[in-house]
Amino acid sequence: MALVNIKINGQTTQVEEGKTVLEVLKEMGIDVPVLCYHPKLPSIGACRMCVVETRPGVLQASCTLPVSEGLEVQTDSETVKKARKFVLNLIFSERNHYCMYCEMSSNCELQDLGYSLGMDHFELPTYMTKFPVDTTHEYILVDHNRCILCRRCVRACSEIAGHNVLGISQRGIDSMLTADLNVPLGESSCVSCGLCVQVCPTGALTDKSGAYLGTRRESELVKTICANCSVGCGIEVYKKANNIVQILGDWENPVNNGVLCKLGRYEPLSDGRERVTQPMIKKNGRLEPVKWEEAIDRVKEILAEGETAGYISASLPIEVLSKFKDLLGDNAGLLENTSNPIGNSGKLSDILSADKIVVIGVDLDKNFGVVGSFVKRAIFNDSELIIVDDKANSLSKFARLLYQMKDLDKAIGNALTGNNPVIIYSQTDSSIIDSLSRISGKAKFIWLAPAPNYLGAKKVGLNGNLISKKNIYIVAPYIDKLPEGINKVILQTSYYTPVIESADIILPSSIWLEEEGTYINLEGVEQRLTRVLTPPKGVRSNIEILSSLLGR
Amino acid sequence: MKKITIATDWLDGCSGCHMSILDMDERLVELIKMGVELNATPITDFKEPTEEVDIGILEGAVSTDHHIEVVKNMRNKCKILVAIGDCAVFGGIVTMRNYFPVEELLRRGYIETESTVDGKIPTSPEIGKHTKLVKAVNQIVKVDFYIPGCPPRADAIYYVLRELVEGRKPLLVGDLLRYD
Numbered sequence: 001m002a003l004v005n006i007k008i009n010g011q012t013t014q015v016e017e018g019k020t021v022l023e024v025l026k027e028m029g030i031d032v033p034v035l036c037y038h039p040k041l042p043s044i045g046a047c048r049m050c051v052v053e054t055r056p057g058v059l060q061a062s063c064t065l066p067v068s069e070g071l072e073v074q075t076d077s078e079t080v081k082k083a084r085k086f087v088l089n090l091i092f093s094e095r096n097h098y099c100m101y102c103e104m105s106s107n108c109e110l111q112d113l114g115y116s117l118g119m120d121h122f123e124l125p126t127y128m129t130k131f132p133v134d135t136t137h138e139y140i141l142v143d144h145n146r147c148i149l150c151r152r153c154v155r156a157c158s159e160i161a162g163h164n165v166l167g168i169s170q171r172g173i174d175s176m177l178t179a180d181l182n183v184p185l186g187e188s189s190c191v192s193c194g195l196c197v198q199v200c201p202t203g204a205l206t207d208k209s210g211a212y213l214g215t216r217r218e219s220e221l222v223k224t225i226c227a228n229c230s231v232g233c234g235i236e237v238y239k240k241a242n243n244i245v246q247i248l249g250d251w252e253n254p255v256n257n258g259v260l261c262k263l264g265r266y267e268p269l270s271d272g273r274e275r276v277t278q279p280m281i282k283k284n285g286r287l288e289p290v291k292w293e294e295a296i297d298r299v300k301e302i303l304a305e306g307e308t309a310g311y312i313s314a315s316l317p318i319e320v321l322s323k324f325k326d327l328l329g330d331n332a333g334l335l336e337n338t339s340n341p342i343g344n345s346g347k348l349s350d351i352l353s354a355d356k357i358v359v360i361g362v363d364l365d366k367n368f369g370v371v372g373s374f375v376k377r378a379i380f381n382d383s384e385l386i387i388v389d390d391k392a393n394s395l396s397k398f399a400r401l402l403y404q405m406k407d408l409d410k411a412i413g414n415a416l417t418g419n420n421p422v423i424i425y426s427q428t429d430s431s432i433i434d435s436l437s438r439i440s441g442k443a444k445f446i447w448l449a450p451a452p453n454y455l456g457a458k459k460v461g462l463n464g465n466l467i468s469k470k471n472i473y474i475v476a477p478y479i480d481k482l483p484e485g486i487n488k489v490i491l492q493t494s495y496y497t498p499v500i501e502s503a504d505i506i507l508p509s510s511i512w513l514e515e516e517g518t519y520i521n522l523e524g525v526e527q528r529l530t531r532v533l534t535p536p537k538g539v540r541s542n543i544e545i546l547s548s549l550l551g552r
Numbered sequence: 553m554k555k556i557t558i559a560t561d562w563l564d565g566c567s568g569c570h571m572s573i574l575d576m577d578e579r580l581v582e583l584i585k586m587g588v589e590l591n592a593t594p595i596t597d598f599k600e601p602t603e604e605v606d607i608g609i610l611e612g613a614v615s616t617d618h619h620i621e622v623v624k625n626m627r628n629k630c631k632i633l634v635a636i637g638d639c640a641v642f643g644g645i646v647t648m649r650n651y652f653p654v655e656e657l658l659r660r661g662y663i664e665t666e667s668t669v670d671g672k673i674p675t676s677p678e679i680g681k682h683t684k685l686v687k688a689v690n691q692i693v694k695v696d697f698y699i700p701g702c703p704p705r706a707d708a709i710y711y712v713l714r715e716l717v718e719g720r721k722p723l724l725v726g727d728l729l730r731y732d
Contacts, residue, residue, distance in 0.1 A: 099731035100702035121698040130651040
């Protein structure tokens with residue numbers, strides 16, 4: 001990279017061409033106030049907080065100003081200081097920015113700037129217009145009174161998440177954040193990925209589910225991964241008193257780069273399902289609460305007979321899966337009964353460089369939101385989307401071509417006319433596998449594995465083969481179906497469902513947010529799940545239960 | 553020892569800022585030992601400054617014609633005017649009523665409240681008449697120093713008074729400058 005000479009506050013320095021002045025100043029540790037700028041978003045120079053003086057009296061936004069040979073910059077002159085304070089006053093005067101009744105007070109970048117620039121009163125009268133508050137969305141609250149029109153949310157929604165829901169309507173003082181063609185957010189094409197909330201610098205976009213639970217700054221931050229599906233996104237969980245306050249996407253995680261879907265960001269906060277919190281044994285036809293020791297002893301007795309087939313869900317960490325295999329040996333199997341001889345030959349990032357993308361039989365917006373994000377971003381970079389599905393598909397409106405399942409080979413044929421085709425699929429029906437096998441090596445396959453740690457389970461040597469035995473021992477956080485005609489059913493589970501009534505022994509286990517261990521995502525990336533919450537009283541971790549059954 | 557006289561008053565506020573003044577606790581005594589004398593406050597016998605004072609302190613937003621009088625009177629009677637709390641400084645929570653016409657505000661408050669039976673809007677001349685818009689004190693008269701906060705920390709009030717008593721210009725930074 002070529003170097004250019006620039007002068008910062010009188011000091012000559014060599015910097016790389018292609019950088020912006022703001023980037024250079026940040027690297028040099030020079031403090032520049034910013035509002036619309038976000039390191040992960042393209043800069044637009046909307047707010048003018050980051051202005052610097054390039055010639056006496058000439059102010060330019062440093063976030064969009066590229067460095068160039070001979071450029072002179074003043075970052076702390078009286079003109080700059082005055083301009084920044086004036087801009088701040090303008091922003092505060094434009095809508096309602098009274099902190100004392102704002103949920104985001106003490107968690108707000110506008111407030112931070114007020115403090116750091118020493119703003120102790122308003123120099124301009126406030127614009128007393130009441131703006132609407134949009135409460136229609138299930139998870140996101142839009143308070144236009146708090147909006148500073150920085151457009152971070154708009155850029156995040158379009159350029160990072162790829163959903164293109166948010167925009168700005170009108171101009172000047174009438175500018176308004178808008179969803180689709182000016183419909184309430186709850187009725188818009190929003191897929192609830194929540195990235196807009198993550199980047200909002202004020203209280204304009206907030207999470208409903210975390211309201212009044214506490215602010216991020218007074219919470220403890222745990223970096224972990226989401227174990228809701230096989231994508232394995234990096235998440236940042238803010239917790240206070242064993243409660244989740246907010247979940248943000250981890251910008252540094254290479255799998256998702258900050259983007260999340262509804263499941264990862266909001267499901268853990270709105271999970272209202274009833275938990276099983278005490279071990280139970282069926283006595284006289286009814287499940288009766290018992291002590292852990294009694295339940296463990298009873299399970300040991302049954303296992304000792306050697307007549308028990310074990311099934312574990314591949315949603316659990318490798319350590320748990322492997323302990324289960326230690327306990328049951330060849331009698332251990334996977335609940336997710338799938339076999340896939342083709343598997344995966346691509347990374348999610350390959351989607352972004354693909355010129356043709358085929359999505360077979362899966363609605364990405366509904367089930368693999370982050371993969372949907374990758375696909376939508378690729379489409380806006382001119383990739384062609386081909387959807388093969390017999391059902392309605394949320395991504396159909398973005399597709400260049402739509403095929404029925406019976407025409408799968410035609411769709412694949414079309415994809416192969418591209419230079420970098422990527423094929424995304426989840427089902428493993430023989431018809432799909434056969435078609436894909438024939439083109440092996442000619443396209444990258446991304447298989448959306450059916451469980452968060454499916455590849456981890458394979459590594460441990462667990463298979464979905466059906467094992468027939470007298471008794472059955474199932475380890476899964478959630479069970480909605482039990483096989484019939486079994487002598488004794490041992491159930492190690494987290495959530496109460498009506499079907500657990502027909503089990504003989506219940507061992508209450510922790511959910512993924514209370515677990516820790518290793519996961520392998522659909523790309524084959526090994527990641528660490530860190531424990532976020534302490535399980536409720538009476539509940540034990542899967543590893544603890546399996547260890548006591550192994551007598552260790 | 554030179555006497556430094558202070559008068560305080562409240563406008564459309566919740567008295568929380570005056571609670572913060574009291575929260576200075578033993579530091580109030582310290583200030584008094586330094587020569588501070590409270591001339592008039594809402595909680596002393598004299599409600600209005602009886603003479604010209606050195607420092608005038610106002611809490612609350614300007615919401616009625618009476619408040620305008622109080623503000624102007626305080627400005628005339630004091631050398632240094634300090635606005636304390638978000639309402640006096642910015643307009644604060646009281647400005648929420650700027651979103652509604654005064655008639656609607658009074659109707660909702662005195663007649664339509666859920667627990668009210670046969671409510672009536674008071675008309676006594678002793679009660680101030682609402683202005684169309686709630687304003688911050690500096691929209692009516694010149695203010696010399698501001699202590700925002702809802703309420704401002706006792707530490708911030710003490711710091712400002714101490715600086716003024718000792719003849720310096722206070723500048724709120726760090727934890728002393730808060731809007732909530």
